[in-house]
Amino acid sequence: MADLPQPIGIPDRSFPESLTSTRDGALYVGSLNLGGVVRIRPGGKAEPFIVPGANASRSVLGVLAEEASGTLYVCSNDMTGIGIPGPSDVKGAWLKTFDLASGAAKGSFALPEPKSMSNDIAVGADGTAYVTDSFTPHVYCLRPGATALEVFVSDPLLAPAKDGVGLDGIAFGPDGHLYVTQFIPAALLRIEVRDGKAGPVTRLTPSQPLDRTDGFRPHGDGFLLVEGAGRLDRMIVRGDDAVIETLQDGFAEPVGVTVVGDVAWVAEGKSSFLFGANKGQDPGPFALKPVILSPM
DSSP states (O other): OOOOOOOEEEOTTOOEEEEEEOTTSOEEEEETTTOSEEEEOTTOOEEEEEOTTGGGOOEEEEEEEETTTTEEEEEEEOOGGGTOOOSSOOOSEEEEEEETTTOOEEEEEEOOSSSOOEEEEEEOTTSOEEEEETTSSEEEEEOTTOSSOEEEEEOGGGSOOTTSEEEEEEEEOTTSOEEEEEEETTEEEEEEEETTEEEEEEEOEESSOOSSEEEEEEETTEEEEEETTTEEEEEEEETTEEEEEEEEOOOSSEEEEEEETTEEEEEEOOTHHHHSTTTTSOOOOEEEEEEEOOOO
């Protein structure tokens, strides 16, 4: 087994919400409170890549590097409703696109509902981007060359619970279907995809109780999944069952994961220090934590 890398520090007082990576090992981390995206090259330190407020962006949630089109997808939101001003004064929820090589702005696409939260992104083999909305029962899509988002699927099973937080992470499985998480209460769902169109939505049965299912990424014949309660899991879908294996516990409110080689990098969000029970207290330093992955 390879030696465990050291944690990688990210800017102080910058609360991450998601991270992504490219094949060369570079990591990209968005900031929920400050906005913008930092890049960490292999062996390097965090450096600004997307400056806060660029392309009329605001608080950054999901980020996804898509190398086939050279695009960095960014979920941007006005979070002033929960006391996070973020950069700029742009209202609403957006999907923003940037050039993955230079960081230059490429596009800006509004989520059309008046109350939305653009949360995370997955990209299909045909280049279509899919975006979760935490406040509605919709998953949107942006097809190649399109100038606006369209509703890909809307289903009561995808709706947020009363006083809960709905759709969060999104990823394609090895079967070609889309899988999504719901944050509070925790849930895992499959959206069948046939010829680019949405089919039935199915709620999966997890093999163990889950708590605040957040970001996840494809890995091997399944997924890596983080739970806000502090866990990094491996998830394999078998029929309508989700077989969960906890790989490591004890993270500080993890929000996202990405894989580089045989290492999973986990972002600790510590969001309770921003708008929760620990608001106003010192969250301590922020870092991406490595976990060595055993062969699938």
